[in-house]
Amino acid sequence: MELNFRHKIGDKELATAIAQDYETGEVLMVAFINKEAYEKSVKTRKAHYYSTSRDEVWFKGEISGHIQKIHEIHIDCDRDAVLFKVEQIGGACHTGHYSCFYTEITDDGENIKENKNNIVFNPDIVYKE
Numbered sequence: 001m002e003l004n005f006r007h008k009i010g011d012k013e014l015a016t017a018i019a020q021d022y023e024t025g026e027v028l029m030v031a032f033i034n035k036e037a038y039e040k041s042v043k044t045r046k047a048h049y050y051s052t053s054r055d056e057v058w059f060k061g062e063i064s065g066h067i068q069k070i071h072e073i074h075i076d077c078d079r080d081a082v083l084f085k086v087e088q089i090g091g092a093c094h095t096g097h098y099s100c101f102y103t104e105i106t107d108d109g110e111n112i113k114e115n116k117n118n119i120v121f122n123p124d125i126v127y128k129e
Contacts, residue, residue, distance in 0.1 A: 003038050006080045009052050015080050016026075017049055019060075019092060022071040022085035028092035029100040033082060045070045047084050063128045066090030091120040094127070 005013035006070040018025065019034040031042070037057045039049040047068035052065070061067030068086035077081055093100040102118040 002079065003035075003075055003082055004032075004079045005035060006078075007032070008115070012050070012052070013054075014050060014052075015082060017047075018081065018083045019047060019068055019086050020083060020086070021088055023087075026099055028068075028086070028088055028098070038082065040117075041070060041084065044075065045087060060092075062088065064090060064094075066092065066121070068092070084128055094123060096121050096123045096126075 001081065003015050005015050007014045012034060014032040014034050015038070015073075017031050019031075020030040021028055031049040032058065033048070034050040034051055037050045040048040040057065040059075047070060048057055049060060050056070051058050059067075062089060067089045068084065069089065070084050070086050070106040072085040074085070088098065091098050093102070095102075098120045099118060
């Protein structure tokens, strides 16, 4: 199934990619994906994304070892977003959390609750310069 790369950042044609834990349904992260990253993900069944800040395709877990093994791939009705249902090895978030969505905005909108139980690795050790 072909994915449409309708989102434009500069001259780059991108789509939205969502990674979701295939067992629990927890949303782990959202990223951009270009055609090359999408094709690599489909072929290898390991998640690849496109970094707008580095202007390059990146393999999730290349540095950290925290890879995403793809179990299922779904495309939305407009074919401009892809959902990877993955087995997350380690943490999905560069902050050390299992999911990037560890912050909850409370009903009053003033307070932020961080889930400290979501931390699975120390980013200072994994990403030491």
